[in-house]
Amino acid sequence: MSKCAWTDVRKLKFNLDDLVYEARQLHVPKTLDIEGKDTPTTESHKIGPGPEFRHVLFKLGSHSLLVSNYMKKHQFTGCIPERPQQRIKRTEILHLPPAGPTYQDIIQETQNLRNSVQMKYEMLEAKTQKDLAEIQHQNAKVKCKIEKMKQELSSGVKLNNTRLLERLQKMPFSSKLFRKKDLTIQDVFDADDECAPTAEQTLVML
Secondary structure (H helix, E strand, C coil), X not given: CCXXXXXXXXXXXXXXXXXXXXXXXXXXXXXXXXXXXXXXXXXXXXXXXXXXXXEEEEEECCCCHHHHHHHHHCCCCCCCCCCXXXXXXXXXXXXXXXXXXXXXXXXXXXXXXXXXXXXXHHHHHHHHHHHHHHHHHHHHHHHHHHHHHHHHHHCCCCCCHHHHHHHHHHCCCCCHXXXXXXXXXXXXXXXXXXXXXXXXXXXXXX
């Protein structure tokens, strides 16, 4: 076989699978619809009783109501031979329920209310923790000042211990006197009767 003939044979060779695949690709649409795009939405049932039904007689083999009314209006009676008919009972809707919220609406409303209550609870809890921390800090400062005054008593300062203790017991921790930066025992004695606790403060101390 000559060189030219061998070249012609090589040109005539083809792959059948490739040809079938290319032919199929020509008929395949370029864009495919996304699955589930036309899926109908699920409707929720209305809360409350459903529609009211009633049983009526239905003639098998007879004309529909539309055709019967048309024939009766145009007086087409007797045109069609009568056939033996059998009556059966069928159910039809008598009254539809009034418009109202659905179960899905109530579920969504309940979830929104739950989220709102949860948010308010978290805010109240954060505020309560902040107030408790501030109260503990104030109590720690008051105890520190009391310990300082005790040390002054033990250092030999000649003062009426009984009177001082009674004075301290009558003073609530929230007194303005304890807010002073440098509180001394003399300040306690010099304090007027305005520092005396009220009835509510006395109950809190108890």
